[in-house]
Amino acid sequence: MEQLRPLDTLNEARGKNVIVELKNNKQLVGKLKAFDIHVNTVLEDGEEKVDGEVKRKLGTIFIRGDMVVFISPA
Amino acid sequence: MEQLRPLDTLNEARGKNVIVELKNNKQLVGKLKAFDIHVNTVLEDGEEKVDGEVKRKLGTIFIRGDMVVFISPA
Amino acid sequence: MEQLRPLDTLNEARGKNVIVELKNNKQLVGKLKAFDIHVNTVLEDGEEKVDGEVKRKLGTIFIRGDMVVFISPA
Amino acid sequence: MEQLRPLDTLNEARGKNVIVELKNNKQLVGKLKAFDIHVNTVLEDGEEKVDGEVKRKLGTIFIRGDMVVFISPA
Amino acid sequence: MEQLRPLDTLNEARGKNVIVELKNNKQLVGKLKAFDIHVNTVLEDGEEKVDGEVKRKLGTIFIRGDMVVFISPA
Amino acid sequence: MEQLRPLDTLNEARGKNVIVELKNNKQLVGKLKAFDIHVNTVLEDGEEKVDGEVKRKLGTIFIRGDMVVFISPA
Amino acid sequence: MEQLRPLDTLNEARGKNVIVELKNNKQLVGKLKAFDIHVNTVLEDGEEKVDGEVKRKLGTIFIRGDMVVFISPA
Numbered sequence: 001m002e003q004l005r006p007l008d009t010l011n012e013a014r015g016k017n018v019i020v021e022l023k024n025n026k027q028l029v030g031k032l033k034a035f036d037i038h039v040n041t042v043l044e045d046g047e048e049k050v051d052g053e054v055k056r057k058l059g060t061i062f063i064r065g066d067m068v069v070f071i072s073p074a
Numbered sequence: 075m076e077q078l079r080p081l082d083t084l085n086e087a088r089g090k091n092v093i094v095e096l097k098n099n100k101q102l103v104g105k106l107k108a109f110d111i112h113v114n115t116v117l118e119d120g121e122e123k124v125d126g127e128v129k130r131k132l133g134t135i136f137i138r139g140d141m142v143v144f145i146s147p148a
Numbered sequence: 149m150e151q152l153r154p155l156d157t158l159n160e161a162r163g164k165n166v167i168v169e170l171k172n173n174k175q176l177v178g179k180l181k182a183f184d185i186h187v188n189t190v191l192e193d194g195e196e197k198v199d200g201e202v203k204r205k206l207g208t209i210f211i212r213g214d215m216v217v218f219i220s221p222a
Numbered sequence: 223m224e225q226l227r228p229l230d231t232l233n234e235a236r237g238k239n240v241i242v243e244l245k246n247n248k249q250l251v252g253k254l255k256a257f258d259i260h261v262n263t264v265l266e267d268g269e270e271k272v273d274g275e276v277k278r279k280l281g282t283i284f285i286r287g288d289m290v291v292f293i294s295p296a
Numbered sequence: 297m298e299q300l301r302p303l304d305t306l307n308e309a310r311g312k313n314v315i316v317e318l319k320n321n322k323q324l325v326g327k328l329k330a331f332d333i334h335v336n337t338v339l340e341d342g343e344e345k346v347d348g349e350v351k352r353k354l355g356t357i358f359i360r361g362d363m364v365v366f367i368s369p370a
Numbered sequence: 371m372e373q374l375r376p377l378d379t380l381n382e383a384r385g386k387n388v389i390v391e392l393k394n395n396k397q398l399v400g401k402l403k404a405f406d407i408h409v410n411t412v413l414e415d416g417e418e419k420v421d422g423e424v425k426r427k428l429g430t431i432f433i434r435g436d437m438v439v440f441i442s443p444a
Numbered sequence: 445m446e447q448l449r450p451l452d453t454l455n456e457a458r459g460k461n462v463i464v465e466l467k468n469n470k471q472l473v474g475k476l477k478a479f480d481i482h483v484n485t486v487l488e489d490g491e492e493k494v495d496g497e498v499k500r501k502l503g504t505i506f507i508r509g510d511m512v513v514f515i516s517p518a
Contacts, residue, residue, distance in 0.1 A: 004255060006262040009284050019280075023246070023289070024097070024143065033078060039262075039286050040080040040113075046146065058093075058146040062083050064113050067097070067143050069246065069289045072268065072280040098171070098217065107152060114154040114187075120220065132167075132220040136157050138187050141171070141217045172319070172365065181300060188302040188335075194368065206315075206368040210305050212335050215319070215365045226403060228410040231432050241428075245394065245437070261410070261434050291394065291437045294416065294428040320467070320513065329448060336450040336483075342516070354463075354516040358453050360483050363467070363513045374477060376484040379506050389502075393468065393511070409484075409508050439468065439511045442490065442502040 010035050010071065017074035018043070022067050026050050029074050030061060039065030084109050084145060091148035092117070096141050100124050103148050104135060113139030158183050158219065165222035166191070170215050174198050177222050178209060187213030232257050232293065239296035240265070244289050248272050251296050252283060261287030306331050306367065313370035314339070318363050322346050325370050326357060335361030380405050380441065387444035388413070392437050396420050399444050400431060409435030454479050454515065461518035462487070466511050470494055473518050474505060483509030 013032050020028045020041060027050070030043030046061040047054050087106050094102045094115060101124070104117030120135040121128050161180050168176040168189060175198070178191030194209040195202050235254050242250045242263060249272070252265030268283040269276050309328050316324045316337060323346070326339030342357040343350050383402050390398040390411060397420070400413030416431040417424050457476050464472045464485060471494070474487030490505040491498050 004264070006256045006258050006264045006284055009256060009264045009282060013282075013284075022143065024099070025246070028144065034080045034083060036080050042078070042080045042083045058144075060083060060087075060146060062080055062087075062145045064139070064142045064144065065286070066140065066288065068286045069244065070250065070280075070286065071284045072282060096217065098173070102218065108154045108157060110154050116152070116154045116157045132218075134157060134161075135218050135220045136154055136161075137218045138213070138216045140214065170365065172321070176366065182302045182305060184302050190300070190302045190305045206366075208305060208309075208368060210302055210309075210367045212361070212364045212366065214362065226412070228404045228406050228412045228432055231404060231412045231430060235430075235432075247394070287434070288436065290434045291392065292398065292428075292434065293432040294430060318513065320469070324514065330450045330453060332450050338448070338450045338453045354514075356453060356457075356516060358450055358457075358515045360509070360512045360514065362510065374486070376478045376480050376486045376506055379478060379486045379504060383504075383506075395468070435508070436510065438508045439466065440472065440502075440508065441506045442504060 007035070007037065013071070013073065018071050019074050020063060020071050021069040022063075023069055024067070026055075027052075028058070028061055028063060030058075032071075033060075036065070039068050039071075041065065041068065041071070081109075081111065087145070087147065092145050093148050094137060094145050095143040096137075097143055098141070100129075101126075102132070102135055102137060104132075106145075107134075110139070113142045113145075115139065115142065115145070155183075155185065161219070161221065166219050167222050168211060168219050169217040170211075171217055172215070174203075175200075176206070176209055176211060178206075180219075181208075184213070187216045187219075189213065189216065189219070229257070229259065235293070235295065240293050241296050242285055242293050243291040244285075245291055246289070248277075249274075250280070250283055250285060252280075254293075255282075258287070261290050261293075263287065263290065263293070303331070303333065309367070309369065314367050315370050316359060316367050317365040318359075319365055320363070322351075323348075324354070324357055324359060326354075328367075329356075332361070335364045335367075337361065337364065337367070377405075377407065383441070383443065388441050389444050390433060390441050391439040392433075393439055394437070396425075397422075398428070398431055398433060400428075402441075403430075406435070409438050409441075411435065411438065411441070451479070451481065457515070457517065462515050463518045464507055464515050465513040466507075467513055468511070470499075471496075472502070472505055472507060474502075476515075477504075480509070483512050483515075485509065485512065485515070
């Protein structure tokens with residue numbers, strides 16, 4: 001387990017629903033479709049939430065990596 | 075699907091209308107004309123929206139990548 | 149069209165009047181004279197606008213790229 | 223001891239409970255599962271705390287390194 | 297003219313009085329003595345201005361490039 | 371003395387008590403155990419202080435370098 | 445004079461008293477002992493000033509370069 005790298009964890013989450021917490025305090029929730037080493041991330045069937053409440057349905061979302069605080073299972 | 079990269083998703087959106095959410099809380103909406111690996115992005119027939127309302131018509135817009143929060147279909 | 153890069157769009161705007169929106173919420177308006185890959189940008193006959201109103205005439209302006217939000221035709 | 227590098231300290235904390243203090247003033251607490259040279263970090267059985275109070279149970283959390291202020295034993 | 301680079305413009309301003317607008321809303325005014333590709337800049341006989349008013353005489357000033365918003369003739 | 375590099379100064383402080391001032395206005399105080407060229411820093415027997423008052427005892431602290439304002443003897 | 449680089453100016457200030465203005469609006473004043481290309485800087489006999497008033501005597505201070513706004517003679 002010691003040699004596990006952080007991006008391996010993201011890899012295991014592909015195809016699953018995740019919460020992406022952003023630096024502007026919003027959350028994007030959707031199915032994790034793709035990511036890269038900059039943590040640029042793509043969600044499918046994505047929604048924007050503010051304080052846990054759905055604010056907008058967005059569909060496919062390309063998120064710039066440097067806006068990400070954390071990603072966890074939805 | 076596992077090997078899809080985030081920028082491939084942007085590539086599929088070329089020529090389509092997208093919302094570009096910015097770090098200053100504004101949205102730019104227009105037809106996705108070009109982007110690069112820094113997420114520098116060009117929209118055509120672009121408009122600036124604040125809280126969903128059109129504030130300015132801007133035409134062709136070159137957006138610096140580090141201002142982008144996310145890009146999704148309009 | 150698919151292979152157009154964002155900086156090509158800036159190149160087409162050389163010699164034309166542009167608005168440079170900055171991260172500090174100000175706009176610089178002038179003739180686009182030069183730019184580089186960092187989006188460092190030079191305007192001629194430049195003016196500073198705040199909320200659309202001319203605040204200062206500045207002449208030639210060297211703008212540091214990382215302050216740029218977007219550039220569009222004036 | 224003089225040649226110890228900061229990431230060696232993180233390495234000794236693998237599998238142990240840690241507090242990850244974030245730039246947005248929140249704390250994530252959980253078992254340190256993985257990290258890399260950017261300080262991208264993965265916690266297991268993670269919880270979000272604000273001012274020391276549990277706010278959300280999050281499970282596995284991928285944290286982007288540039289959001290980290292410090293990491294210490296929980 | 298099309299091949300002019302932004303730093304060429306700064307080069308033409310060497311030895312002349314310039315305004316350096318900073319990200320913290322202050323202006324430094326003085327004679328442009330030196331700069332490099334990071335836009336690290338040195339002014340001679342420099343003064344700090346806030347809202348156009350002289351606040352401090354500083355003499356030679358080394359300015360870190362990433363604090364610069366723009367540089368224009370004084 | 372002219373050729374002394376900044377990190378040499380940190381090296382002389384190894385094993386001594388230091389104050390690490392952070393960008394979020396907090397101070398971490400402890401024994402300097404390790405640092406690297408990014409100024410990632412490890413303190414032992416560390417405490418968090420706010421406005422000079424001990425707020426939390428933290429033990430071993432890994433501090434991400436880009437949060438550091440300055441480091442000086444405690 | 446045209447080929448002078450900004451760091452040459454800092455080099456001339458070695459051993460002299462300087463003001464280091466920081467992004468958090470504080471000033472550190474002391475004898476310039478060392479600096480590097482990132483503008484990481486070491487002061488000796490350093491003091492922290494806020495609005496020109498001495499707040500703390502700090503002794504030797506290692507300052508992370510990316511916090512520096514400008515450096516000028518004290």
